[in-house]
Amino acid sequence: MAAHNHQVHQEHQCEEFPEILVLEPPPIMKVYGDQFLKNFRLLKAWESQLPLDEFLTIHAQSVRALLSPGRYPLTTNILRLLPSLQLVVTTSAGLDHIDLAEFQRRGIAIANAGDVYSADVADMAVGLLIDVLRKISAADRYVRNVLWPTKGEFPLGSKLSSKRVGIVGFGSIGQEVAKRLQACGCRILYCSRNKKPFVSYPCYPDVLQLAANSDVLIVCCGLTDQTHHLINKDVMLALGKEGAIVNVGRGPIVNEKELLQCLVQGELGGAGLDVFENEPDVPRELFTLNNVVLSPHRAVHTPESLTDMCENVNGNFEAFFSNKPLLSPVANKSSDDSISEK
Numbered sequence: 001m002a003a004h005n006h007q008v009h010q011e012h013q014c015e016e017f018p019e020i021l022v023l024e025p026p027p028i029m030k031v032y033g034d035q036f037l038k039n040f041r042l043l044k045a046w047e048s049q050l051p052l053d054e055f056l057t058i059h060a061q062s063v064r065a066l067l068s069p070g071r072y073p074l075t076t077n078i079l080r081l082l083p084s085l086q087l088v089v090t091t092s093a094g095l096d097h098i099d100l101a102e103f104q105r106r107g108i109a110i111a112n113a114g115d116v117y118s119a120d121v122a123d124m125a126v127g128l129l130i131d132v133l134r135k136i137s138a139a140d141r142y143v144r145n146v147l148w149p150t151k152g153e154f155p156l157g158s159k160l161s162s163k164r165v166g167i168v169g170f171g172s173i174g175q176e177v178a179k180r181l182q183a184c185g186c187r188i189l190y191c192s193r194n195k196k197p198f199v200s201y202p203c204y205p206d207v208l209q210l211a212a213n214s215d216v217l218i219v220c221c222g223l224t225d226q227t228h229h230l231i232n233k234d235v236m237l238a239l240g241k242e243g244a245i246v247n248v249g250r251g252p253i254v255n256e257k258e259l260l261q262c263l264v265q266g267e268l269g270g271a272g273l274d275v276f277e278n279e280p281d282v283p284r285e286l287f288t289l290n291n292v293v294l295s296p297h298r299a300v301h302t303p304e305s306l307t308d309m310c311e312n313v314n315g316n317f318e319a320f321f322s323n324k325p326l327l328s329p330v331a332n333k334s335s336d337d338s339i340s341e342k
């Protein structure tokens with residue numbers, strides 16, 4: 001009886017917690033369970049037997065806030081079914097899964113991961129670059145396959161310091177990359193619609209000009225209609241035979257077919273890729289290239305950044321339900337500078 005009362009009390013308390021709609025379990029739930037959202041009542045769409053449209057119609061009037069697990073497409077159809085929606089909090093830095101213009105037109109506030117992943121993504125970008133230039137993964141395979149004793153000396157890599165590094169998108173990720181690579185003795189250049197007054201690095205409004213003046217390009221921008229296939233064959237040819245491209249933004253920013261062609265034909269020196277056009281499918285031809293380093297879209301996540309993300313998500317919902325400013329609001333415009341702001 002005591003246990004029953006306790007349960008009734010708990011359920012009663014839960015009823016008082018603000019409701020958050022979750023369409024699909026975010027990966028973070030695998031680590032923290034429901035506990036990653038404290039003091040909220042989760043409306044879990046995936047646990048319902050009903051088709052999503054029907055489920056959303058039933059809850060249409062009550063749902064004011066929605067948690068987006070990062071990749072789930074938030075379309076105008078979802079919007080149509082949720083007339084009371086006022087807030088979307090996404091666990092991702094990227095926003096390309098949200099029909100941003102339509103959500104913002106409807107006056108729905110959006111908060112993303114802000115800069116909680118920026119340091120980790122920048123570390124990964126630098127790691128991929130050093131790996132491509134110094135052939136670390138290829139050398140590892142060489143040693144493990146016992147080729148050293150039979151084939152002899154492994155080919156030399158290329159020096160990192162003094163490289164001209166062109167950063168595409170100079171938001172918080174691009175800026176973290178610049179900080180790290182400047183410390184390594186690289187020359188930083190960047191491409192952005194707007195020149196940043198707080199740095200003295202040369203700014204190029206055009207990615208082709210940036211490539212022509214760089215030894216390597218690091219793609220740190222988000223995916224929009226404007227950045228889709230921004231890095232095409234012309235950009236690769238401008239970068240040149242010794243050039244390398246690192247992509248920690250989104251796969252479709254780089255034209256993957258043209259990238260593959262340029263790599264195979266020796267028109268580009270190498271690539272470090274954390275993201276791909278059709279994840280999790282990666283073109284098999286890339287597997288055969290020793291001058292390419294591959295990573296399964298893991299740049300953003302470390303246990304530490306996941307903890308920060310949880311705090312950020314909780315903080316945004318708490319702020320919304322107590323009428324305070326969001327912690328990491330997405331500006332009501334699109335910009336091409338970072339995965340978050342794009």
Ligand SMILES: O=CC(=O)O
Nearest residue numbers: 091092093094300
């Ligand atoms: O790529 C991951 C993210 O956008 O958070």
